[in-house]
Amino acid sequence: MKKLTWFFGTLCILFLSFCYSLGNAKIERETVSYPKDEILALSKKKWKWIIDRQIDSLQVLFDENIVSRQPEIRMDKAGHLDVIKNGNIRYKQISVLETDIQIIDNISTLLTKVEFNFPGRKRAEIKYVTEVFKKSGDDWKLILFQINPI
Structure with a gap:
C-alpha cells in the first residue's frame, strides 16, 4: 500500500x-513577435501618427515610391505628407473595425474596414483601406495606401 x-x-x-x-x-x-503582429502594430501606429500629424514618423514609414490613393486623388509621398501636415484631411478618431492580413515572402497586404470620425460631423464614414507593406532590410515600408468608399 x-x-x-x-x-x-x-x-x-x-x-x-x-x-x-x-x-x-x-x-x-x-x-x-510574428510578422503579422508586427504589421498590425505598425498599421495601428500609422493611424495614430496620421491623427497626431507626426510627419517625421510617417516620413520613415512611407517608401519613397509610395502610391497613395483616395477617391479621385492620387498622391506621391510628398503630396500625402503635405496633406497630413497642412490638415487638409483631419480626423477626430479612427476606429479599425475589421482587418484581413496576408503575408507572402516580403510583401504584406492589409484590407481594413475603418470608421473615420471628422471634427464637426455627427456621422462617421466607413471605408475600406488597402495597405501594402514591403520588407526593406529590418523595416517594413508602406508602398501602397488606398482608401475606398464602401
Missing part, C-alpha cells in the same frame, strides 16, 4: 511539473 501511494504521489508531482512547463512554454511563444 505504501508503494502504491508513493507511486501515485510521484506520478502526480511529475504530471504537475509537466503541466507547469507546458504553461510556461505557451507564455514564451506568445511573446515572440
